[in-house]
Amino acid sequence: MTGNYIQENRLIGSGDRVLLMVSGGADSVAMFHLLNMLSSGVEGIGTNGFSLGICHVNYGCRGNGSDADEALVRSLGDQHRIQVHSLRAPEPPRSNFQAWARDFRYLAAENLCRWQGYTRIAVGHNRDDRVETFIYRLITYSGRRSLAVMPPRRGKIVRPLLFLTAAEIREFCRQAGIAYHQDESNSGMDYRRNRIRHKVMPALAEIRPDFRQRVEDTISLLEDEQEVLASLTDEAWGEVASGEEQEVLAAASLSLLDRAVARLVVRRWLARAGAGEGMTRRLLDAIIDLCSDSSGTRSLSLPGGWEVERCYDRLTLVVAGTGGREESLGPVELPVPGKVAFGEFDIVAEVDAAGTRKAVDMHSDDPLRTAVDAGCSPGPLTVRCWREGDRFRPLGMNGTRSLQDLFTDGKVPRYQRRHLPIITLGDEIVWVCGMRVSEDFRVTSKSERIIRLAAVRREIENAV
Numbered sequence: 313m314t315g316n317y318i319q320e321n322r323l324i325g326s327g328d329r330v331l332l333m334v335s336g337g338a339d340s341v342a343m344f345h346l347l348n349m350l351s352s353g354v355e356g357i358g359t360n361g362f363s364l365g366i367c368h369v370n371y372g373c374r375g376n377g378s379d380a381d382e383a384l385v386r387s388l389g390d391q392h393r394i395q396v397h398s399l400r401a402p403e404p405p406r407s408n409f410q411a412w413a414r415d416f417r418y419l420a421a422e423n424l425c426r427w428q429g430y431t432r433i434a435v436g437h438n439r440d441d442r443v444e445t446f447i448y449r450l451i452t453y454s455g456r457r458s459l460a461v462m463p464p465r466r467g468k469i470v471r472p473l474l475f476l477t478a479a480e481i482r483e484f485c486r487q488a489g490i491a492y493h494q495d496e497s498n499s500g501m502d503y504r505r506n507r508i509r510h511k512v513m514p515a516l517a518e519i520r521p522d523f524r525q526r527v528e529d530t531i532s533l534l535e536d537e538q539e540v541l542a543s544l545t546d547e548a549w550g551e552v553a554s555g556e557e558q559e560v561l562a563a564a565s566l567s568l569l570d571r572a573v574a575r576l577v578v579r580r581w582l583a584r585a586g587a588g589e590g591m592t593r594r595l596l597d598a599i600i601d602l603c604s605d606s607s608g609t610r611s612l613s614l615p616g617g618w619e620v621e622r623c624y625d626r627l628t629l630v631v632a633g634t635g636g637r638e639e640s641l642g643p644v645e646l647p648v649p650g651k652v653a654f655g656e657f658d659i660v661a662e663v664d665a666a667g668t669r670k671a672v673d674m675h676s677d678d679p680l681r682t683a684v685d686a687g688c689s690p691g692p693l694t695v696r697c698w699r700e701g702d703r704f705r706p707l708g709m710n711g712t713r714s715l716q717d718l719f720t721d722g723k724v725p726r727y728q729r730r731h732l733p734i735i736t737l738g739d740e741i742v743w744v745c746g747m748r749v750s751e752d753f754r755v756t757s758k759s760e761r762i763i764r765l766a767a768v769r770r771e772i773e774n775a776v
Contacts, residue, residue: 313475314346314347314350314473317464317472317474318350318470318472321465322465323432323434323464323465323471323472324347324350324434324470324472325361325362326361326362327361327362328362328363328431328432329362329363329364329365329429329430329432330347330363330364330431330432330433330434331364331365331366331367331397331421331425331428331432331433331434332365332366332367332434333367333368333417333421333434333435333436334367334388334436335368335385335436336368336380336381336382336384336385336492336493337381337436337492337493337494337495338478338481338485338492338494339436339437339438339441339473339478339481341485341490341491341492342436342481342484342485342492344364344366344388345488345490346472347364347434347472348364348394351364362432364394365394365396365397365428365430366385366388366389366394366395366396367397367399367417367420367424368381368382368385368396368398368399369398369399369401369413369416369417370382370398370399370400370401371400371401371404372400372401374496377493377495380493381493381495382398384491384492384493385398386398397420397424397428399420400678401678402680402766402768402769403768410503412769418433419746420678420679421433422468422679422722423679423746423747431468432468432470433469433470434470434471434472435469435470435471436471437462437471437473437474438473438474438476438477438478438480438481439474439476439477439524439528440477440524441462442461442462442527442528442531443513443523443524443527444505444508444509444513445462445505446459446461446530446531447512447513447527449461454592454593456534456537456538457579459530459534460531460534460535460538461531462474463535477524544573544576545573545580548573548574548577549577549580551565551569553577553581559581559584559585559629560627560628561578561581561626561628562626562627563602563603563622563624563626564625566578566600566603567600567603567604571600574600575593575596575597575600578596578599578600581629585618585629587614587616589616590614590615591614591615595612595615598612599612602620602627603622609621609622609623609624610622643694643695643696643697643736644694644695644696645692645693645695646659646692646693646694646735647661647692648661648662648663648686648692648693648763649661649662649663652695654695655731655733656731657733657767657768657769658767659733659735659765659766659767659768660765660766660768661693661763661764661765662763662764662766663763664683664762664763664764679747680745680746680767680768680769681764681766681767682743682749682764683755683763683765684742684743684749684750684753684754684762684763684765685754685756685761686737686742686753686761686762686763687759687760687761692737693735693736693737693742694735694736694737695733695734696733696734696736697731697732697733697734698715698719698729698732698734700716701714702714702715702716702734702741703741704740704741704744704748704750705750705751706748706749706750707748707749707751707754708751709751715734715744718744718747718748722747724747732745732746732747733767735765740752740753742765743765746767
């Protein structure tokens with residue numbers, strides 16, 4: 313059945329290199345075994361012809377349990393001769409761990425795709441996960457877009473187990489004699505998602521045993537209708553958006569749109585800047601209402617420290633307290649060895665002495681760690697923010713590329729670009745943290761001065 317589901321939804325094709333996100337739990341381990349059989353042609357239904365790799369993130373939050381998960385995943389790779397990319401996450405923030413962990417592992421997976429040539433990222437979400445996420449978003453956010461959750465495929469990410477419930481996956485593991493680890497935190501009530509899983513889902517099953525199918529039908533309809541709404545939004549967007557990267561909206565034109573269409577345009581505008589979290593219908597309408605009066609300047613505060621400002625016919629989005637200017641950080645000199653604070657990061661530099669170092673891999677599994685040859689240019693290391701016109705030669709490329717294009721391809725929100733650490737040596741860019749290393753600082757067997765770099769996120773007090 314897995315092979316049929318993959319074919320029907322065009323999740324994986326011949327020649328794909330699939331990176332499996334394997335935690336050690338039942339879902340991801342079952343996904344590994346099923347896709348391993350398919351890639352070997354065991355089921356014989358024409359889905360073979362793709363290859364596999366494994367990505368595992370050890371967050372270290374469960375002590376020996378986390379290490380045992382990593383050991384299990386490594387054993388799967390060794391047993392089946394499949395490469396395992398295992399990495400340890402930096403110290404997590406004290407709040408919203410689940411969101412941080414999700415962002416970290418997806419960023420790691422995207423970097424492995426870029427550096428190791430993987431074309432798909434497979435995650436072990438099941439049918440219950442999808443329904444739970446729908447219910448959670450239904451009571452947490454406003455708007456239909458937030459309810460089109462966990463499609464079988466979105467970009468590189470594929471979900472080959474969405475047709476199976478958690479109970480069906482565990483039964484498959486039992487019958488096949490497949491070992492997996494149980495994360496005890498999934499049975500607690502500390503997380504809202506767990507309370508939905510253990511309290512709301514059973515209650516809904518009592519009221520309507522087939523509620524999962526009803527929810528999935530609703531999700532499918534929302535996804536189909538979203539394509540129509542996207543086309544409508546595209547047309548309206550062309551009428552009201554202007555300026556560099558279309559970050560300015562024409563207030564008068566926006567006020568003339570149908571209110572429902574205007575909300576769609578504003579949602580897109582906010583999402584492009586990474587400022588769409590926590591938006592309610594009341595706030596969307598308040599933004600549109602700003603446009604009705606074209607005299608003077610008015611502003612409106614939004615969640616996350618953002619501010620919408622209307623100055624005559626220009627509607628702009630700024631960081632609160634910056635007077636319409638994006639806040640820039642740095643530059644600050646980075647001692648080697650040493651550590652400096654830069655925005656939400658601590659940037660750490662360590663010397664790796666030639667002759668005693670371990671093998672250096674610039675294609676690190678961890679996007680926030682790398683190693684560079686710092687002996688080819690004079691001058692101290694510096695940490696600064698992105699500047700207009702910045703260019704460098706990404707690892708593996710012959711020519712140079714602008715950071716503007718790098719950010720656009722990587723879908724980095726415009727506001728975040730000014731807060732992403734850029735490591736330089738003299739006038740040359742060494743590393744765009746979390747994204748790419750410069751080819752000009754590649755580590756080779758002849759490298760004499762190797763520096764290991766890391767960007768460690770930290771919690772910032774009184775952050776806007």
